[in-house]
Amino acid sequence: MTADPNDTAPKTCIGSVCPGAPSVEQVVVTGQSNMPPQQQTVNNNFGFAGLGQGGGAASGDETTVAEVMVIGRRPRNGHSYQTPRILVCMNVSAVTSSQLANALSRFAVPGVPHSMRQANGLNFASWGMAPGGFVTTQFSHNGLSVTNTTTSIHVFGGSITTSYSFSGGHVFVQTTGSGTTDPVRDSINQTTSPEIFGRLDRDLANYIRDNVSEC
Numbered sequence: 001m002t003a004d005p006n007d008t009a010p011k012t013c014i015g016s017v018c019p020g021a022p023s024v025e026q027v028v029v030t031g032q033s034n035m036p037p038q039q040q041t042v043n044n045n046f047g048f049a050g051l052g053q054g055g056g057a058a059s060g061d062e063t064t065v066a067e068v069m070v071i072g073r074r075p076r077n078g079h080s081y082q083t084p085r086i087l088v089c090m091n092v093s094a095v096t097s098s099q100l101a102n103a104l105s106r107f108a109v110p111g112v113p114h115s116m117r118q119a120n121g122l123n124f125a126s127w128g129m130a131p132g133g134f135v136t137t138q139f140s141h142n143g144l145s146v147t148n149t150t151t152s153i154h155v156f157g158g159s160i161t162t163s164y165s166f167s168g169g170h171v172f173v174q175t176t177g178s179g180t181t182d183p184v185r186d187s188i189n190q191t192t193s194p195e196i197f198g199r200l201d202r203d204l205a206n207y208i209r210d211n212v213s214e215c
Contacts, residue, residue: 078178078179078180078186079158079177079178079179079180079186079187079189079190079193080177080178080190081176081177081178081190081193081194082174082175082176082177082194083174083175083176083194083197083198083201084174084198085165085172085173085174086172086173086174086198086201086202086204086205087170087171087172087205088100088164088170088171088172088173088204088205088208088209088215089170089171089208089209089212089214089215090169090170090215091169091170091214091215092166092169092170092171093169094212094214094215095171095208095212095214095215097142097143097144099208099211099212100143100144100164100171100208101139101142101143101144102117102143103204103207103208103211104139104143104144104145104146104162104164104173104204105117105118105119105139105143105146106118106204106207107162107200107201107203107204107207108123108137108139108146108148108162109123109124109125109135109137109148110125110126110127110132110196110197110200111124111125111126111127111128111132112124112125114203114207118137118146119137119139120137120138120139121136121137122134122135122136122137122151123135123136123137123148125148125154127192127196131155132154132155132156133150133151133153133154133155133156134150134151134153134154135148135149135150135151135154136148136149136151141163144163144164145161145162145163145164146161146162146163147159147160147161148160148161150179155185156179156181156185156186156188156189156193157179157180157181157185158177158178158179158180158181158189159177159178159179160175160176160177160193160197161175161176161177162174162175162197162200162201162204163175171215173201173204173205174201175197175198175200175201177189177193177197
């Protein structure tokens with residue numbers, strides 16, 4: 001791998017972990033153990049968890065990493081996540097497309113009461129006491145998929161899509177999200193959003209099972 005010629009200045013992380021390392025082309029690790037200080041070049045798949053003397057984690061002697069210099073691309077901003085696929089109905093023939101679309105419209109936007117069906121347009125998203133902001137909601141595939149795209153009046157930036165899928169005679173639901181705001185908010189979004197939308201997916205699945213007896 002080669003370093004990015006447009007970004008050659010070393011970036012230094014003190015300690016045994018450098019969070020930006022997975023996003024770079026090349027790192028130079030300086031550490032110490034029972035041998036003189038050494039430098040090793042490792043690729044971007046290296047985890048920094050147990051740098052071994054003489055070429056990486058596979059060797060027997062462990063090195064304490066004192067400093068990591070990152071050379072190459074700076075870590076990209078942004079977030080990207082996918083919730084676990086949730087089983088909605090064991091029997092695809094037991095539930096109609098209209099019932100699925102009805103349920104999705106009630107769980108399309110976090111913070112909106114589930115007694116209210118959502119439609120295409122502007123909605124306000126929140127989670128508990130924490131406000132999120134306005135999103136543009138767009139349903140597709142006959143109401144079996146919905147995408148919320150954040151507006152400028154929202155804490156985060158990006159879009160999330162919740163969709164049904166059908167496999168082995170079963171119905172599933174899953175959410176994916178991605179976008180870019182700034183490193184701090186992207187990190188918060190990456191950490192919190194999978195739980196928020198995973199919970200919403202589970203609530204949707206429970207709603208369908210409660211209202212469709214054969215599911």
